[in-house]
Structures are given as C-alpha cells and as structure tokens.
Amino acid sequence: MDQLVVALDVDSVTEAHALTETLRGLAGGFKIGSRLFTSHGPSIVEALAGRGDRVFLDLKFHDIPNTVAGAVAAATRLGAWMLNVHASGGLAMMRAARDAASEEAARMSRPVPIVVAVTMLTSLNQQMLAEIGLHEAMASQVERLAALAQAAGLDGVVASPQETALIRMRCGREFKIVTPGIRGGGAIGAERVQRAGVRAGSDDQQRTMTAPEALAAGASYLVVGRPIIAAPDPRAAAERLVAECRASQMP
Ligand code: C5P
Numbered sequence: 001m002d003q004l005v006v007a008l009d010v011d012s013v014t015e016a017h018a019l020t021e022t023l024r025g026l027a028g029g030f031k032i033g034s035r036l037f038t039s040h041g042p043s044i045v046e047a048l049a050g051r052g053d054r055v056f057l058d059l060k061f062h063d064i065p066n067t068v069a070g071a072v073a074a075a076t077r078l079g080a081w082m083l084n085v086h087a088s089g090g091l092a093m094m095r096a097a098r099d100a101a102s103e104e105a106a107r108m109s110r111p112v113p114i115v116v117a118v119t120m121l122t123s124l125n126q127q128m129l130a131e132i133g134l135h136e137a138m139a140s141q142v143e144r145l146a147a148l149a150q151a152a153g154l155d156g157v158v159a160s161p162q163e164t165a166l167i168r169m170r171c172g173r174e175f176k177i178v179t180p181g182i183r184g185g186g187a188i189g190a191e192r193v194q195r196a197g198v199r200a201g202s203d204d205q206q207r208t209m210t211a212p213e214a215l216a217a218g219a220s221y222l223v224v225g226r227p228i229i230a231a232p233d234p235r236a237a238a239e240r241l242v243a244e245c246r247a248s249q250m251p
Contacts, residue, residue, distance in 0.1 A: 001242045002028040003215065005056050005082075005178070007225030009033060013040050013047075019229060020053060026238045029054030029081060031223055042078050049079030056178075056223070060118050062086035065096035072097045072115070076104040080113045082178075084158055087117035087145035094152030114156070114176060117149035119167075122160040122181035125206040138207070139163055143170055150175060158223075160207035161214035168218035180223040185210030185244055211241050212248035 006027040008016045013036075020030055030053055032045055037059060048055050057080035061068045068085055075083045085097045098115055105112040119142040120129070126138050134141060142163040147170060149157050156176025159167055164177050183205060203226055211222055224241065231237035 001026065001245060003219070003221050003245075004238065004242065005029040005031050005054075005221050005223045006228055006238065007031040007033060007058075007180070007223055009035050009225045009229065011035065011039050013044055016040075016044060017047075019234060020048060022235045023228070023238055024053070026235065026242060028221070029056055031056040031058050031225075033058040034060075042074075045075075045078045045080060049081070054081040055079065056082040056084075058084055058223075060084055060086055061097065062089045063093070065089075065093045068093050069096040069100035072100040073104040076101050076110075076113055077108065079110070081111075082114040082116065084116045084118055084178075085154075087119050087149050087157065091148055091152050094149055094154055098153045115154050116156045116158055116176060116178055117145065117152075117154050118158045119145040119149075119163070120159070122179075122207050123204045128206075139166055143167065146171055146175075156220065161209035161217055161219060162207045164214060164217040164219050176220040177218060178221045178223060179209075179214045179219040180225075181205045181208045182211050182214060182222050182224045182227065182241075183208040185212065185241070210244075212245050215245055216248065 004027050006023055008019055008030050010016055016036055030048060032055060036044060045055055045057055057075050061071050085094060094117055101115050102112050129138060142159055143166055146157045146167045150171050158178045160181045161179040164179055167177055214222055228234050228237045
C-alpha cells in the first residue's frame with residue numbers, strides 16, 4: 001500500500017534489511033529515524049534508496065536555518081524520498097530547509113525530496129504541553145504550526161491522526177499529512193510481543209487512531225512502527241493492516 005510507511009526502529013542493519021525484504025511490495029516506503037541512523041549512519045539510507053526503496057529520513061531537524069539547510073542538503077544527497085524538520089524551528093528555518101532541498105536536488109538532477117514539518121509529537125498530550133509552558137489547546141497549536149509550515153512552502157506536516165481532519169480543512173487537498181500514532185483496529189495490536197528494546201502495551205503514543213480512521217480523516221501517509229515490526233509475523237501484521245484499510249475504502 002503506497003500510503004504505508006514502516007518505521008525501521010531497530011538497532012541493527014541486519015534487522016532493518018530483513019524487515020525491508022519481508023515487507024517489500026506491501027509497504028510504500030521505509031522510515032529511518034534517529035535510532036537506526038545514530039547506530040549505522042548514512043550507509044543504510046544509501047543502501048535502501050539505491051535499491052529503489054522510498055526512504056523517509058526522520059531526523060526531525062531543529063536548529064538554526066543555516067545548519068538545517070546543510071543537513072537537508074546532505075539528506076537530499078543521500079537519496080531521501082522524504083525528510084522532516086520541526087515546525088517550531090520557525091518560518092525562516094523551514095524556508096531554508098525547503099530551499100536547500102530544491103537547490104541540492106537541482107544540482108544533482110534528482111527529484112526534490114518531500115519536506116514535511118513535525119507539528120506536535122504524537123507522544124505529547126495536553127498536560128505535557130502545559131509542562132513545557134504551552135497552554136494553547138493541542139488542536140489549535142497543531143493547526144497554527146501546520147499553517148506556518150504551509151506558509152514556508154513545505155509540502156506538508158507530521159501530525160497525529162486526531163488533528164488530521166482539521167489540518168486537511170485548513171491547508172487543502174494537496175498538503176501532505178503524515179500520521180504516526182497508528183494503533184488498535186482488528187488488524188494490529190492483539191498479538192504484540194515484547195522484543196528487546198521494544199516497549200509493548202500502549203507504548204508511548206498518546207494521540208492515536210486506527211489506520212482506516214486516519215485515512216478517512218485525510219492522512220496522506222501512515223507511519224507504523226511497533227504494531228508491525230514487533231509483531232511475531234511482521235508481514236502478516238502489515239497484510240492485515242492493508243486489508244483493513246482497503247476494506248474500509250470500499251464503496
Ligand atoms: O512504533 P510506532 O508505530 O509508535 O512508531 C511511530 C514512529 O513515528 C516512530 O519512529 C516515531 O519516532 C515516529 N514519529 C512519531 N511522532 C511524530 C513524528 C514521528 O511517533 N510526531
């Protein structure tokens with residue numbers, strides 16, 4: 001399923017490659033985040049991109065504009081299909097990210113990566129926002145940051161499925177909405193096991209929805225990690241999720 005991006009939140013390249021082999025053809029792309037990248041560096045990105053996989057490089061850049069521009073240019077050189085920054089880095093930082101992606105892609109004659117901004121982490125709830133001094137309602141905080149990302153010329157945002165409908169309404173049909181925080185539904189969850197380094201149960205996600213619900217709310221891409229990669233049979237778990245989404249989209 002084109003919209004399914006599987007998070008390769010594992011420590012070893014062997015595990016990451018095994019998952020991509022198992023899920024190739026079912027997943028529309030693979031996400032490499034700070035865990036795998038910090039363990040193994042850019043070579044895993046180049047290896048997957050070189051094999052034709054769509055790689056979402058989820059390093060959530062958040063720094064001064066010049067530094068973020070350099071990091072985005074480097075991610076573009078690696079062949080990332082999608083990459084992200086934090087919207088709270090501000091308008092100038094997001095513009096610098098967008099410009100660096102298009103300039104580097106043009107220089108290398110390759111497609112411009114999709115650049116999206118993280119609004120509010122899906123592991124945060126309203127009380128946690130208050131703890132860091134943000135007293136605005138979660139939904140309006142997310143909506144404001146999404147509008148800022150759009151004003152900066154970014155392609156879309158990463159947001160919880162719970163705010164997807166609101167963002168879709170505010171930012172229009174073309175704006176990409178990437179939603180982690182996929183949980184529950186008949187397809188996933190029941191047979192979760194606890195593997196080394198993978199927290200089972202309700203995990204750390206706070207603002208969740210099922211995959212069909214997220215798509216119905218207007219998500220462009222679903223990012224799914226533990227419900228698939230920590231399942232006893234990741235391919236079967238992904239197949240069930242895809243089947244559940246397709247069934248819900250039938251007229
Ligand atoms: O295992 P799970 O399905 O919770 O994985 C979700 C993935 O999406 C993780 O790799 C996490 O880093 C990432 N992510 C997130 N919330 C965001 C941005 C990215 O959960 N706002």
